[in-house]
Amino acid sequence: MDFSKINLFKALSRKMEWLADRQEVLAQNVAEANTPGYKAKDIKPADFRDVLGQAGKGAAAAAVAGRPLALTVTNPAHFTGTRPGPKTAAEFQVKDRDAPGRLSGNDVVIEDELAKVGQTAMDYELTTNLYRRHIAMIKTALDRNGS
Amino acid sequence: MDLKKVFQVSASGMNVQSERLKVIAENIANADSLAKTPGGKPYQRKLITFKSELDRANDVETVRVKRIQRDQSDFGTRYDPHHPAANADGYVLTPNVNPLIELMDMREAQRTYEANLNVIDTTRTMLQRTIQILQ
Numbered sequence: 001m002d003f004s005k006i007n008l009f010k011a012l013s014r015k016m017e018w019l020a021d022r023q024e025v026l027a028q029n030v031a032e033a034n035t036p037g038y039k040a041k042d043i044k045p046a047d048f049r050d051v052l053g054q055a056g057k058g059a060a061a062a063a064v065a066g067r068p069l070a071l072t073v074t075n076p077a078h079f080t081g082t083r084p085g086p087k088t089a090a091e092f093q094v095k096d097r098d099a100p101g102r103l104s105g106n107d108v109v110i111e112d113e114l115a116k117v118g119q120t121a122m123d124y125e126l127t128t129n130l131y132r133r134h135i136a137m138i139k140t141a142l143d144r145n146g147s
Numbered sequence: 148m149d150l151k152k153v154f155q156v157s158a159s160g161m162n163v164q165s166e167r168l169k170v171i172a173e174n175i176a177n178a179d180s181l182a183k184t185p186g187g188k189p190y191q192r193k194l195i196t197f198k199s200e201l202d203r204a205n206d207v208e209t210v211r212v213k214r215i216q217r218d219q220s221d222f223g224t225r226y227d228p229h230h231p232a233a234n235a236d237g238y239v240l241t242p243n244v245n246p247l248i249e250l251m252d253m254r255e256a257q258r259t260y261e262a263n264l265n266v267i268d269t270t271r272t273m274l275q276r277t278i279q280i281l282q
Contacts, residue, residue: 016277017149019273020149020150020153020273021149023149023150023153023266023269023270023273024149024150024152024153024156024207026266027153027156027157027160027263027266027270028156028199028207028208030157030160030259030262030263030266031156031157031159031160031163031209031210031263032160032197032199032208032210033160033259033262034163034164034167034197034255034259035197035198035199035210036196036197038199110258110259110262113262114262114265114266117265117266117269118269120269120273121269121270121272121273124273124276125272125273125276128276128277128279128280129276131280132279132280132282135280
């Protein structure tokens with residue numbers, strides 16, 4: 001059985017991917033907390049439509065391209081122009097902080113970053129727990145003590 | 148697995164903070180190191196700066212030590228005509244190390260180190276959760 005073909009698992013995997021990416025960006029912010037001129041980054045919020053676009057049935061063509069919101073293709077030879085690959089600059093958001101910057105040009109607030117790290121870990125736990133529950137449900141259907 | 152890159156980033160952060168602590172230790176240890184020759188320069192305080200660097204092999208931006216420079220601020224003076232390092236007027240130049248500044252810097256390095264450690268700890272928990280899916 002291929003779990004990745006079940007929409008729910010696909011959506012959960014995508015959420016986990018997003019959280020892992022965010023954790024990477026936050027770790028970078030903390031590591032560069034003393035680098036002059038460094039601006040704190042954050043990843044774009046996970047969009048409900050992104051997750052659905054990836055996982056929903058209606059966007060089957062987009063799912064084939066591996067990216068949500070793909071261009072409409074009228075001929076199979078057309079390029080969709082959306083290739084899955086390394087993160088682009090557009091996926092990162094540079095924060096526009098109201099607080100006045102420091103003389104060093106660095107605007108990382110370690111407390112904020114650690115709060116976000118905690119939040120990400122909690123979301124991750126929620127997602128993995130949901131994943132486990134759904135596997136348990138499938139196991140129940142297969143009658144293999146899934147409860 | 149993307150989460151493993153986090154370890155690399157945080158480890159680089161901890162690495163530069165320990166390098167910073169080394170510089171602070173040198174400054175504090177040499178807070179009283181005077182010149183060897185009459186009228187010579189005493190120990191000059193060191194400063195460390197960081198920069199971010201792209202690790203191309205793993206596609207992560209890590210942090211590195213940019214350079215370790217000398218603090219250009221003025222030396223202190225002390226009137227001690229009989230000291231071997233005293234100049235013609237009887238003054239001895241003392242290092243431009245302020246122990247209070249060094250201690251504050253040390254505390255900041257410690258806090259940043261702990262923050263990086265915290266991120267590693269949280270990421271480890273996240274990886275454990277992933278492994279638990281299989282259980």
